[in-house]
Amino acid sequence: MAPPPQPRVCVTGGGGFIASWLVKLLLSRGYAVHATLRDPSDPKNAHLTRLDKAPENLHLFKADVLDYDTLTPAVQGCEGVFHLATPHILNVTMQSTVLDPAVKGTLNILKVSSAAKVQKLVVMSSVAAVDFNPNWPQDKIKDESCWSDKEFCKENGDWYSVAKITAEQIALDYADKNGLNVVTLCPPLVFGPLLQPTVNTSSNFLIYIVKGSVISFLFFALIHLYYKDYHFSDEFSV
Structure with missing residues (x-):
């Protein structure tokens, strides 16, 4: 009897901090992994080729998640997709910097996944999409019914949170209307050792604190997560 076909998944933004650890985990579990990168030849992505x-x-x-046609070959033949590619920038104050790319990129990966008949799409959202709601009762646990207040985030110049709220809502709405199996994950700031040679955003928070810098970012007040705990949840979302 022929062995079962090797499970195949796609990870967008494969060179990032969380994505690199996810790629490593998936490879160790026997998956064939398609990782999307803006430039595979960039030395900052070389660590991926050295993974077991x-x-x-x-x-x-x-x-590029903003270019639909470039995503099609990466997703083709995959039974699952992890969408992790998204702008994550400290002190974002311009809508065009993060909101527009996040929304368009999410729509592109949703449409590509539908066309490729992907069995499950895991979208990495953020706790920023659910935690910033000043009108939520303090004694009530925040669950799937709680969303961050977009206007509150806009007033505070927090376009990253606005982008995450909007992108997740679009993903869930698309799933309902088109029958695509979508799972969203909402992690807080994730810390841990780096696989990639460049410092990621969450690690930059620690550097800023050590240097005594002031971070005008609502995200800083949130709970933090160790990278192994997050990838445990990622794995069981496949």
Whole structure:
């Protein structure tokens, strides 16, 4: 009897902090992984090719979530997609910097996943999409019914949170209307050792604190998460 086909998944933004650990985990679990990168030849992505089982099971695709056509080859043939590619910038004050790319990128990956008949799409949202609601009762647990207040976030110049709220709502609405199996995850700031050679955003928070910098970002007040705990949830969302 022929062995079952190797499960194949796509990870967008594969060179990022969380995504790199996810790629490593998926490879260790026997998955063939398609990782999208803006520039696979960039030295900052070289760590991916050195992961265990990468030579035979990791395939790098030059793609941009803002360009639908570049995503199609990466998602084709995959039974699952992890959408992690999104702008994450400290002190974001311009809508065009983060909101527009996040929304368009999410729509593109939703449409590509539908066209490729993906079995499940995991969208990495953020606790920022649910935690900033000044009108939510303090003694009531925040659950799936709680969303951050967009106007409150806009007034505070927090376009990252606005982007995460909007993108997650679009993903869930698209799933309901088109029958796509979508799971959203809302992690807080994630810390841990780095696989990539560049410092990621959450680690920059620690650097800013050590230097005594003031961070005007609502995210800083949130709970923090160790990277292994987050990838445990990622794995069980496949």
